[in-house]
Amino acid sequence: MASSEHIDRMCEITDQAKRQLRGLGLDQWQKGYPSREVWISDIQEGCTYLAVEEGEILGIFAFQKTPDPSYDVIDGKWLTNGAYASMHRVCVADGCKGKGIAGRMFSYGFELAKKEGLQAVRIDTHPGNLPMQRALGKAGFSACGEIRLVGGCEDGDLRIGFEKKL
Numbered sequence: 256m257a258s259s260e261h262i263d264r265m266c267e268i269t270d271q272a273k274r275q276l277r278g279l280g281l282d283q284w285q286k287g288y289p290s291r292e293v294w295i296s297d298i299q300e301g302c303t304y305l306a307v308e309e310g311e312i313l314g315i316f317a318f319q320k321t322p323d324p325s326y327d328v329i330d331g332k333w334l335t336n337g338a339y340a341s342m343h344r345v346c347v348a349d350g351c352k353g354k355g356i357a358g359r360m361f362s363y364g365f366e367l368a369k370k371e372g373l374q375a376v377r378i379d380t381h382p383g384n385l386p387m388q389r390a391l392g393k394a395g396f397s398a399c400g401e402i403r404l405v406g407g408c409e410d411g412d413l414r415i416g417f418e419k420k421l
Contacts, residue, residue, distance in 0.1 A: 257294075257303035257315065264312045265294050265303075272346035276384065283381035286408040289344045297344075304363065306347070306356050314347040314356045318364055324405040326377055326416060331400015334418045339375040340368035345387070352386070361394035361419075369421055376421065379404075379414035388415070395419050 257265060273284045297303040297317045306314035323341045326333070342364045347356045361376075368376050379402055380387040388398075396417040404412045 257298050257305050265315050266291050268346050268348045271349045281381050281383045288408050306360050313351045314360050316345040316360050317343040318367055329400040329402050329416050333399050334420050335375040338373050339377050340373045341377045357390040375418050377418045379416045382415055391417050
């Protein structure tokens, strides 16, 4: 679980992810999200988790148990209709990509959801974010259709919604 002492490293990893997305020519995370304020809010809500190895933070994700308004409308079909968890702001530090960090974070998210009695985990990513789509496929997520983000600086932006049935 992340705490305020981790915020600088979390922002550093987020900035690395933003640079990678920009390098792929994507507008995902290029409008000021996620920001330091978002991470601080997540920490206060107790929904941010860290992948730590030998004392070093290698990855971050937010885990939420409340329905995401961005997932209310999908051009496609979700695998489940009931309560679900969602994972957001998943990022892995430069130099650690391709080492299974994202997969371990997804697995931990699945365990958290199971403990809460939830039947599925949902996530979304940019249609052009092929590295994340590959990681989602490896973790057992299925692409369910297109969604539009609701709220925030990326309001209305197109994403692909993914779901994994637990």
